[in-house]
Amino acid sequence: MEFNDERTENSGELVSVGGKLPLLRELRTSQLLDFFVALSANKEKNLRKRINQWLYPKTRPGFYMEIKPNLHLAYADQRDGHGTQHWWRLFFDEHWQERIEQIVRGSAIVVGRSNNGTTEWGGMYFRSPVEVKIAEALDRRGLLFFGNARGRIGGQGSPLSASTMTGRLEIDFLVFQKGKCISLEIDGKHHQENGQTHRDYIRDRLLLREGIATARFTAQECMQSPDTAIEEFLNLF
Numbered sequence: 666m667e668f669n670d671e672r673t674e675n676s677g678e679l680v681s682v683g684g685k686l687p688l689l690r691e692l693r694t695s696q697l698l699d700f701f702v703a704l705s706a707n708k709e710k711n712l713r714k715r716i717n718q719w720l721y722p723k724t725r726p727g728f729y730m731e732i733k734p735n736l737h738l739a740y741a742d743q744r745d746g747h748g749t750q751h752w753w754r755l756f757f758d759e760h761w762q763e764r765i766e767q768i769v770r771g772s773a774i775v776v777g778r779s780n781n782g783t784t785e786w787g788g789m790y791f792r793s794p795v796e797v798k799i800a801e802a803l804d805r806r807g808l809l810f811f812g813n814a815r816g817r818i819g820g821q822g823s824p825l826s827a828s829t830m831t832g833r834l835e836i837d838f839l840v841f842q843k844g845k846c847i848s849l850e851i852d853g854k855h856h857q858e859n860g861q862t863h864r865d866y867i868r869d870r871l872l873l874r875e876g877i878a879t880a881r882f883t884a885q886e887c888m889q890s891p892d893t894a895i896e897e898f899l900n901l902f
Contacts, residue, residue: 686736686737692752693750694752703768704768724740726742728740736757746864789812793853794888795853798891799887803840806895815833834868839877847880850881
């Protein structure tokens with residue numbers, strides 16, 4: 666693979682999250698470097714550093730390139746906050762699936778099909794079965810709610826939040842009742858990894874500053890008893 670050859674690149678254009686190929690994995694920069702080094706026939710000593718230098722200018726929204734006809738790369742985001750690793754989307758087909766699995770060895774997040782692993786329900790898109798369960802339970806109550814709501818907050822309120830957060834916020838559910846709004850968060854295992862709990866707490870405080878409280882439930886209790894979880898949640902109003 667020649668890392669100076671960019672076959673196709675969209676500069677500043679919005680690119681579909683789904684890409685142009687059927688399968689997708691999301692990788693941090695370090696995982697993507699592992700993949701490229703293993704893939705390259707060139708085993709020079711500073712190869713990893715050179716690939717990293719090649720990647721850095723591509724950390725921008727809208728970047729998408731065709732490395733090979735059946736292997737594409739897109740920039741995702743810096744979801745873990747300022748100073749953390751960037752995330753990338755690697756799109757591929759069945760021809761590459763086994764090779765990618767061998768190299769990455771399960772350390773990356775498996776997103777699955779290139780619709781970004783989402784499930785459509787009621788005209789909304791959710792990332793996991795437990796989110797769908799909660800959406801169904803909220804719908805049975807006739808409530809107004811938004812799922813996987815994204816937004817930004819400027820200034821961020823304190824040196825701690827400004828140094829940790831990028832300003833981008835994503836909320837599992839925003840639920841409205843009686844003229845009030847509460848954020849409902851479903852915490853799976855990923856909330857305990859890579860400093861996510863720390864970022865969650867900061868995000869909760871930023872929302873509370875704007876008058877939006879947050880209630881957190883485990884993924885297990887939401888999956889097993891979604892209606893019971895929603896009943897307890899609604900009592901908070």
